[in-house]
Amino acid sequence: MVMPKPGFIKLEPETTKRLRFDKWWREDRTIIDPKSRQPKTVEVMVFHAIEEDGKPVDLPFSVLSYKLQQTLAPLINTGALFTRVVSITWYPRDYAAEYAVALE
Numbered sequence: 001m002v003m004p005k006p007g008f009i010k011l012e013p014e015t016t017k018r019l020r021f022d023k024w025w026r027e028d029r030t031i032i033d034p035k036s037r038q039p040k041t042v043e044v045m046v047f048h049a050i051e052e053d054g055k056p057v058d059l060p061f062s063v064l065s066y067k068l069q070q071t072l073a074p075l076i077n078t079g080a081l082f083t084r085v086v087s088i089t090w091y092p093r094d095y096a097a098e099y100a101v102a103l104e
Helices: 066-078
Strands: 017-032 039-052 055-063 086-091 098-103
Touching (some): 017 055, 055 066, 066 086, 066 098
Antiparallel strands (some): 017 039, 039 055
16 A cells, blocks of 8 residues: 655545645656555646645645546546535545545
């Protein structure tokens, strides 16, 4: 499992995180694949959070999960991700995690 760097926003299992973003970018990161235990390079979406659970912050939020990236991509394209609070809840299920995403 990849652990976020210190100073990153971290999702807790089955706990809703309310975030407001002002920009995003992509980064390539090398991780250890949880199944093969071999290093591999993955593309990560990184969002700059300006609010976390109603409090002002200046922190990055990294999205490694392809499933969550696919959920957030349309919100980027419409611009809604940067004008509204986004609620994200992580439901870990071994290697097949589920995410609930809603705009407030």
